[in-house]
Amino acid sequence: MVFVRTTPPRPVQVTAVFPELAPLARPAIRLHPRPGSPSVRDSSVGGPLLWPAGEPWPHCEDVHLHVDTGFRESLTEVRLQRRLQSGWRPGDRPPAYTAEEAALKERAAAQLAERLDAGPPWPAxxxxxxxxxxxxxxxxxxxxxxxxxxxxxxxxxxxxxHEPDCKPATAVFWRSAAEVGDILAIPPEPYEADYxxxxxxxxxxxxxTIxxxxxxxxxxxxxxxxxEDWNRWQAAGACVDSSYAQYPREFYSLHLGNAxxxxxxGWPPWGRTDPYPRHCAACGEQMVPLLTIASREWDGGEGRSWAPQEEQATALDGSRGRGQYPSQPTRVEVGSTDNMQIYVCPTAPEHPHTDLIQ
Ligand SMILES: [Zn+2]
Ligand SMILES: [Zn+2]
Incomplete structure (x- = not known):
């Protein structure tokens, strides 16, 4: 861990205005993923895993929807596109592939054509x-x-x-790093992704930690x-813009609740549906949020208050110039711009996890 990202102080100390919320405080760890070259020994998003050479790589055996989303692309193509975008600046000529990349792209396209030629249904x-x-x-x-x-x-x-909810199927593994001897050097990869x-x-x-x-x-x-009681906010002397007088709860949701x-x-984001408890399929215990996989690190407008102090200037700029996506460093997008939450059993984390798009 060589760099630091710091969430700016919240504009209002929430428990000073609403001491009733103090018992509901929960710790969370914002991961602040940023593009880099993590090794198998690093914590990472989308990086290589410390995976034992002797253990089979996990595969999905589900029946896949045999419908092309229209956005299906080979991993080769996705990565080439991103490489091109990352070198591009507004005003530049359109970026071009190197000869090697062009050959890679051609090979990927030929493989895809071959698959399509096999005729419908196109099995994944x-x-x-x-x-x-x-x-x-x-x-x-x-x-x-x-x-x-x-x-x-x-x-x-x-x-x-995958059904239901049209989302990637997740798998969760816990292991002891010290027990991993020989490391799997080149794990297999899927050929393409639906998005x-x-x-x-x-x-x-x-x-x-926040x-x-x-x-x-x-x-x-x-x-x-x-x-929703504006008088409470005022009585506590909270410096909240009067434009929130009609909907002070919005101010809470935008700046004070969950990151x-x-x-x-931490606390899960909700919005697609009302909250509903998730129960462990093995023991019935109410599950807790383990990991939130987010499409955005922060939203535009006032939502930028969650952009780290070190990156407020970039966040304000908000442009996609130079192929930079300040609020989407992982380039992950689930749902439209939603989050995927992974839940785990609090008493026995080895019990089957569950996931949910919100
Ligand atoms: Zn699958
Ligand atoms: Zn359980």
Whole structure:
């Protein structure tokens, strides 16, 4: 971990205005993934995994939707496109591939044509080798509660859409790093992905511990009404713009509740549906958020208040020049611009996990 990212102080200290929320404070670790070259020994998003050479690489055996989303692309093509974009500046001539890249692209296109020539239905490859999504070492993310002697969490997914909810299928592995001897040097890769947003860009992490409060939808009706009481905000002397007088709860949701972006623990984001508890299929325990896989590290407009202090200027710029996507460093996009939450059993993390798009 060589770099630091710091969430700016919240514009209002929430418990000073609403002491009732203090018992609901939860720690979370924002991961702050940024493009880089993580090694198998690093915590990462989309980086190489510390995977034992003697252990079969996980594959997805699901029946895949045999419908091309229209955005399906080979991983080669996704990466080439990104390479081109990253070197491009506004005003430059259109970027061009090197001869080597052009050959790669041609080969990928020929393979795709071959598959299409086979005629409908176009089966997705099966079984599909999974793609690394995140690798988190306990030493970097002390909030993790691994089972037994494990100190490493590895999350992978199948980059095709799966029912229900049309989302990648996730797999979660806990292991002890010390028990990994020979490392699998070249893991198999899926040939293509249903969306480029299912191919995480390799990122290094700058974990930061923060305190979160619930999404307003997670609060009781009484607490929700309390957030809507403008007099409470004023009586506490909170410096909140009067444009929020009609909807002060919005101010809470935007700036004070749960943080956007990739994170471990904390409170889950909601919005697609009302919150509903997730229960462990093995023991019935109410599950807790393990990892949030986010399409955005922060939103535009006032949502930029969550952009790290070190990057406020870039966040304000907001341009996509030079192929930079300040709020989308991982290039992951789930749902449209939603989040995928991974839940785990709090008493037995080895019990089957579950996931959810919100
Ligand atoms: Zn699959
Ligand atoms: Zn359980």
């Amino acid at each position: 490859e099966c079984p599909v080798p999974l793609l690394p999504v995140a690798q988190l070492f306990l030493r970097d993310i002390p909030l993790l509660r691994p089972p037994g002697q494990a100190d490493l969490l590895q999350v992978l997914w199948c980059p095709y859409e 480029p947003g299912y191919v995480p860009e390799p990122c290094v992490l700058a974990p930061e 305190t979160e409060y619930p999404n307003s939808l997670d609060l009781s009706p009484e607490l929700q009404r309390m957030l 956007p972006g990739w994170k471990v623990g």
